[in-house]
Amino acid sequence: MRFRSAILLVALFAAITPALSNAQSSDASQGASRRGVLALLPSDxxxxxxxxxxxxxxxxxxxxxxxxxxxxxxxxxxxxxxxxxxxxxxxxxxxxxxxxxxxxxxxxxxxxxxxxxxxxxxxxxxxxxxxxxxxxxxxxxxxxxxxxxxxxxxxxxxxxxxxxxxxxxxxxxxxxxxxxxxxxxxxxxxxxxxxxxxxxxxxxxxxxxxxxxxxxxxxxxxxxxxxxxxxxxxxxxxLMFNADQFALGAALELPSLAAAEMDRRNAFDDAKQREAERFALGDYLTTLAGAPPSGETAKAFYAKVAGMTGIPQDVVEKNRGFLGNAYRKTTDGQDDRVASPYDAAFTTPDPYPESAYERGDDAILDGFTRAYGGAFADYARNELGFKTxxxxxxxxxxxxxxxxxxxxxxxxxxxxxxxxxxxxxxxxxxxxxxxxxxxxxxxxxxxxxxxxxxxxxxxxxxxxxxxxxxxxxxxxxxxxxxxxxxxxxxxxxxxxxxxxxxxxx
CATH class of the missing domain: 3.40.50.1820 (Alpha/Beta hydrolase fold, catalytic domain)
Known part of the structure; x- marks a missing residue:
């Protein structure tokens, strides 16, 4: 009887060994798929x-x-x-x-x-x-x-x-x-x-x-x-990346500059914004698309663009009305401040006032909104339980x-x-x-x-x-x-x- 029991135990061990081996192999395979940096990712x-x-x-x-x-x-x-x-x-x-x-x-x-x-x-x-x-x-x-x-x-x-x-x-x-x-x-x-x-x-x-x-x-x-x-x-x-070179791109950008100027003065007005849109695709577009204006026509045109955007008239004239990034350091003539393209109404102290061009980090993209990263990592760990x-x-x-x-x-x-x-x-x-x-x-x-x-x-x-x-x-x-x-x-x-x-x- 003892001999027969021993045989049964050996047979049972032989039967379960492949299953254990397969399970271990599966675990090893799954682990291998999460090697390197992926091994740092926890379960859901x-x-x-x-x-x-x-x-x-x-x-x-x-x-x-x-x-x-x-x-x-x-x-x-x-x-x-x-x-x-x-x-x-x-x-x-x-x-x-x-x-x-x-x-x-x-x-x-x-x-x-x-x-x-x-x-x-x-x-x-x-x-x-x-x-x-x-x-x-x-x-x-x-x-x-x-x-x-x-x-x-x-x-x-x-x-x-x-x-x-x-x-x-x-x-x-x-x-x-x-x-x-x-x-x-x-x-x-x-x-x-x-x-x-x-x-x-x-x-x-x-x-x-x-x-x-x-x-x-x-x-x-x-x-x-x-x-x-x-x-x-x-x-x-x-239409977006050539606004400083082609008339249509500049015209499609102008209303945003006008809105930013009104927002900076806390004077945003829907009617004036609609006027800026009509001007952008009207006289502004046709003037930029043609030969540069001259004489009194030029003065009146550049003065209107300057008044609408807050960019000094001499800067507008120098750029022939193509404003591109001119607004960044010349808006309202504030030499000590720089505007962000992510919100042209948002200005911060200029870290390089001696430079003719904007330098350094963007105050919005590289500034306060970077806090989203650290805040989310903390939120995921402590409130959602995803710890990595x-x-x-x-x-x-x-x-x-x-x-x-x-x-x-x-x-x-x-x-x-x-x-x-x-x-x-x-x-x-x-x-x-x-x-x-x-x-x-x-x-x-x-x-x-x-x-x-x-x-x-x-x-x-x-x-x-x-x-x-x-x-x-x-x-x-x-x-x-x-x-x-x-x-x-x-x-x-x-x-x-x-x-x-x-x-x-």
Whole structure:
């Protein structure tokens, strides 16, 4: 009997050894896929929260985690970090919005803690104190009307490739769009959200990305989006990046300079802004497009441009009306201050007053808004439970420098364009609606460019489906609490039954 029992034990051990071996092999394989920097990424963290908006309390689940990307050989190539906020008992058909920033090279913390998330970074009473910024509940969180998934593309936030040398493979218009589309498809599949109306929200280059991702989702993943919101978007590079050389680009930029001048004097006036827009595409455009004016005609023209923009008349005349970056150090003749292209109404002390050209960091992009990075890393660790020793990359200039603009949009940022993408999405998808939002005094992506693009789309595609809304402020106008509230109200209407409408001219 003992002999037979021994045989049974040996047989049992032999039977379970392969299973143990396979399990160990699987664990080893999974560990191997997370070698290098990816080994610093923890498991997904799921936490429960509540948020009060108005007179209602929203219970929601927050997930901070990663979506893994694999090559054709089944080997992991990278991980994309995301944060999802889902309302409890919201139902599988509740709207679902995927949001990302731009750069290229920017993480989603800007939109996350600046606009849509349940927590927001308060920069103090003047809205520019990054050193003492603090997280507070967001009374205008978009969680009120849509579930949210904020995505950090490869090279931003905590999204990385398995091999450092492979990161540049994602730094192009098309590969970036495909990887973000893949991440969206993975989230939809993992969370059974195929029935949800899907929306895209992108800021700056993220607006450009939204158009490309919408196409990639349709073509590669079989997912049709219901709409997109482009915030301060890049739409046409040739109209944006040559404003100091070509008449049309300069004319589309001029209204933003006029708005900034009025904002600096706390004298913004809608009627005067409309007048500036008419002048820009009228006498200003035709004068710049022709031979330089002379005599009294020249004096009157340059005086009008100077009065409208706050740039000294001699500077306007020296530049023949092409203002380019002239406003940066000459606005209102304040030699000791410098303006930011991200909001030309925002001026700070000039660190190099002896220089004829602006130097140093931008007061907005490199100033107080950098606090979004540290604030999000702390928030993710202490409130969302995502604890990693990896550095959170808010804005990576190396990604921007390495970016390849080739493909359908052209070979450089000057040829970057999503006009065709917008036309085809509107034509092929009757459910698709588009809301474009800008700040008046943004000189990085002037609202005049988007208006020009919309005005030149086929009317049959635009009517009732495309809107341009403009708000006080600059590229990140949502850092102004009252403008954030106004934009959120417009976005809420966009998600409703009613189509978006443009403000009356």
């Amino acid at each position: 963290s799921v936490t429960e929260h509540q948020l009060t908006i108005g007179d209602k309390t929203i219970a929601y689940t927050a997930t901070a985690g990663t979506l893994d990307l694999f090559g054709q050989d089944g080997v992991q190539t990278g991980s994309i970090f995301y944060t999802a906020y889902v309302k409890k008992d919201g139902g599988p058909d509740r709207p679902l919005t995927f949001a990302f920033n731009g750069g290229p090279g920017a993480a989603s913390a800007f939109l996350h803690l600046g606009l849509v998330g349940p927590r927001i970074l308060d920069f103090g009473p003047k809205g520019d104190d990054g050193a003492n910024a603090r997280l507070v509940d967001n009374p205008q969180s978009w969680l009120d009307f849509t579930d949210l998934v904020l995505i950090d593309p490869i090279g931003t936030g905590w999204s990385r490739t398995a091999k450092a040398d492979d990161a540049s493979k994602y730094y192009s218009v098309n590969s970036d769009a495909e990887s973000v589309a893949k991440a969206i498809a993975l989230y939809v599949a993992h969370n059974n959200r195929s029935a949800s109306p899907k929306y895209l929200l992108g800021e700056s280059y993220g607006g450009f990305r939204a158009a490309k991702v919408a196409g990639a989702l349709k073509d590669s993943q079989g997912i049709i989006v219901s709409g997109a919101i482009m915030l301060s978007p890049l739409l046409e590079g040739q 020793e990896m550095t959170y990359s808010l804005l990576d200039s190396d990604v921007n420098r390495q970016w390849e603009w080739g493909g359908r949009g052209g070979g450089s940022r000057l040829q970057a364009s999503v006009t065709d993408d917008m036309r085809e999405m509107l034509a092929s998808n009757p459910a698709f609606h588009l809301l474009i939002a800008h700040g008046y005094s943004d000189l990085v992506t002037p609202y005049g460019v988007s208006r020009y693009v919309i005005d030149h789309l086929p009317p049959a595609l635009v009517d009732g489906r495309v809107a341009l809304n403009v708000y006080r402020g600059g590229h990140m106008f949502y850092t102004r609490a009252e403008q954030r509230a106004a934009f959120t109200a417009d976005a809420k209407a966009f998600y409703g039954v009613r189509p978006p409408t443009s403000p009356a001219d």
